[in-house]
Amino acid sequence: MTTLNPSGWCYCGCGSEIAPGAFFRQGHDKKADADLNAIHHGDTVAQRIVDRGYGPGGVNLHERAIELGVRERCGIDDCNVSGVPGSYGMRRHRASHQHGSASSGRASD
Known part of the structure; x- marks a missing residue:
C-alpha cells in the first residue's frame, strides 16, 4: 500500500487549500x-x-469483518449481532441481554 502524505491540497481534486496534516476539506x-x-x-x-x-x-462479508477484527460478534447466548469492537453500541446491546430485550438487529456502532 502506498504511504500517503498530506499535500496541503484537498485530495478530492477540488483545488482547495487545506489545513496542515489534513487530506480533505470538511465533507470532501x-x-x-x-x-x-x-x-x-x-x-x-x-x-x-x-x-x-x-x-x-x-x-461472507460479515464473517470476514469479524475475522479481521473490524467487527465483533455479541456472543451472548449464540447471538449473531455484531458491531465495532468495544463500541458503545456493542456494550448497550450486550447489556440488553441482561434485561431480556436484546434485538435481532446489528449493533450500529
Missing part, C-alpha cells in the same frame, strides 16, 4: 468516496461488495 472525503463508488461500481454498495469478491457465491 464523502464526496470523493461517492465519486469513486459511482465511477468504479455503478454507484451501488451491492456492486462494490460483489466487485471485491463478497456477497452471494463469494466470501
